[in-house]
Amino acid sequence: MISLTSVDKLYKQGNTVMHALKGINLQVAQGQIFGILGRPGSGKSALIRCINLLESPDRGSVVVDSCELNSLDVKSLREARRNIGMIFEHFNLLYSRTVYENIALPLEIMGYSSKQIEAGVRPLLDLIGLSHKADAPIDQLNVGQKQMVAIAKALASKPKVLLCEEATAALDPKAKQAVLALLKAVQKTLHTTIVLITHEIDVIKTLCDRVAVLHQGTIVEERSTTAFFTHPQSEIGRDFIRSAARAEIPNSLAKTLKTKPIANYNPLLRISFDDPSTQGSFVAALVQQFHLRVNILQAHLETIQDKSTGLMLIEAMGDMEEVKRVIAFLEQNNIYVEVLGYAPRTA
Amino acid sequence: MLHELLNALEETLFMVFSAGLLAWIVGLPLGVLLYTSRSGKILENSLLHTSLRFVIGTTRSIPYAAFSIALIPFTQNIAGSHDGSLAALIPLTLIGIPHFAYLCDKALLKVPTALIEATQALGATTIQIISKVLIPESLANLVQAFGITLVHLISYSTIAGVLGGGGLGHLLTHKGYGHFQLDYVLSVLTLLIVLVQVVQRCTQYVAQSDALSNV
Numbered sequence: 001m002i003s004l005t006s007v008d009k010l011y012k013q014g015n016t017v018m019h020a021l022k023g024i025n026l027q028v029a030q031g032q033i034f035g036i037l038g039r040p041g042s043g044k045s046a047l048i049r050c051i052n053l054l055e056s057p058d059r060g061s062v063v064v065d066s067c068e069l070n071s072l073d074v075k076s077l078r079e080a081r082r083n084i085g086m087i088f089e090h091f092n093l094l095y096s097r098t099v100y101e102n103i104a105l106p107l108e109i110m111g112y113s114s115k116q117i118e119a120g121v122r123p124l125l126d127l128i129g130l131s132h133k134a135d136a137p138i139d140q141l142n143v144g145q146k147q148m149v150a151i152a153k154a155l156a157s158k159p160k161v162l163l164c165e166e167a168t169a170a171l172d173p174k175a176k177q178a179v180l181a182l183l184k185a186v187q188k189t190l191h192t193t194i195v196l197i198t199h200e201i202d203v204i205k206t207l208c209d210r211v212a213v214l215h216q217g218t219i220v221e222e223r224s225t226t227a228f229f230t231h232p233q234s235e236i237g238r239d240f241i242r243s244a245a246r247a248e249i250p251n252s253l254a255k256t257l258k259t260k261p262i263a264n265y266n267p268l269l270r271i272s273f274d275d276p277s278t279q280g281s282f283v284a285a286l287v288q289q290f291h292l293r294v295n296i297l298q299a300h301l302e303t304i305q306d307k308s309t310g311l312m313l314i315e316a317m318g319d320m321e322e323v324k325r326v327i328a329f330l331e332q333n334n335i336y337v338e339v340l341g342y343a344p345r346t347a
Numbered sequence: 348m349l350h351e352l353l354n355a356l357e358e359t360l361f362m363v364f365s366a367g368l369l370a371w372i373v374g375l376p377l378g379v380l381l382y383t384s385r386s387g388k389i390l391e392n393s394l395l396h397t398s399l400r401f402v403i404g405t406t407r408s409i410p411y412a413a414f415s416i417a418l419i420p421f422t423q424n425i426a427g428s429h430d431g432s433l434a435a436l437i438p439l440t441l442i443g444i445p446h447f448a449y450l451c452d453k454a455l456l457k458v459p460t461a462l463i464e465a466t467q468a469l470g471a472t473t474i475q476i477i478s479k480v481l482i483p484e485s486l487a488n489l490v491q492a493f494g495i496t497l498v499h500l501i502s503y504s505t506i507a508g509v510l511g512g513g514g515l516g517h518l519l520t521h522k523g524y525g526h527f528q529l530d531y532v533l534s535v536l537t538l539l540i541v542l543v544q545v546v547q548r549c550t551q552y553v554a555q556s557d558a559l560s561n562v
Binding site: 077078080081082084086090094095096097105108109110 | 459
């Protein structure tokens, strides 16, 4: 549905040139919710704005729904943009219009009659549950409702793609959950392809099918959300996961932790696995097959995309040779292991 | 005296509101052009923007008395005379247009760029962005700008009266400058003050009315 090839974006300010995007390659399949995760300044805003050409890339091609946008003339680009809805962190609604009139705007732009507009707007008001606020001015809405209206407005032209620019960053937790649920429903019922940018890992966790991590203008990793949460590959990706998962080393242990193996120290392992039902069986295998004694420091389930994944923090009581064999065994069984450090042997 | 005052008021109202109406009709599109031709805006054109800014800026900075006198040949040509209210309308309109255009530009600048971008993302044409976003979103500010323009036009119209035009300014010159007649001077002053207040209150009221107050 969306394909970006070797996209570069430069910003010139006086004599300095900022390379905001470097050789971005990205494929988003029809019906996916695709998350672009990055810290502030990573270039994610430039990236999402290149998809509907609010920013035109300096190099590379942008193809949406089999149409190469950056080779279109102004008129064709205007028409192509009606196929791409967009919502923003600060909603960008018109205060001179009511809720109904805001949602009607894209249809007015397309030259629809007031009957056609009504037929388009009413179902969207129902979808966002704000039919009773149809004639209310925008300043009577709370932030969550404003973003709901912005979503309805973005969907009015029945676009195949919806772009979300930090759509939940300005919302309180309750409004955020409501907006995320709405986006999920939009994907399920309207089969809209959604691309979102965010710096919030929990948005990725609850919503996205795939995720790309952006750092200093390049995509450092791109994979399914479940794979990302269980086996992040980039340093930045791991940082994001660590900030989200509660598998932190207890304070008392962290103080004594060494980074290199030494005698009389036990490795501390963080183990993540896709299928929580296997947890019992692999712990048993460690004990029975490898005669490894384990001290479970933490174990919990994470819900990613309605699927549960498990996370454990264990102290493996054995020498490094033995532990290496265990790690190899676990990885063969699709269980991801990360050595966090070495703790002094207590038992 | 009452009859003279009412006649003069009527002439002043005619000059101010005709010039004001023309200033709105011509000044608003000029203001929109001044705004949209600015670098980074939707009709970016630096030649057009610089020329407009030069013309509008220069006209605005000429004191009205000098402006009106300098225009006498032109006024004479168009109106056939440079005396009377109809003749005074020409310089008044010509100063009202750049005045209002300048204030329109300032009002439009208050519309957040993000709103324009969001509308571009919907595939809107330039005309649609102007008519559906720029003007409606700044309407309250535009009405206030119009009020300011009218107040300036009231002030200019009295100068016009002194320089041969009609209205309250003419009455004031005739009755106050020649042989100081306090009752006339006070009445004209009162009428002018009331007129300015009424214009200000009215535009304020319209700008804050329900339809525009959300902006």
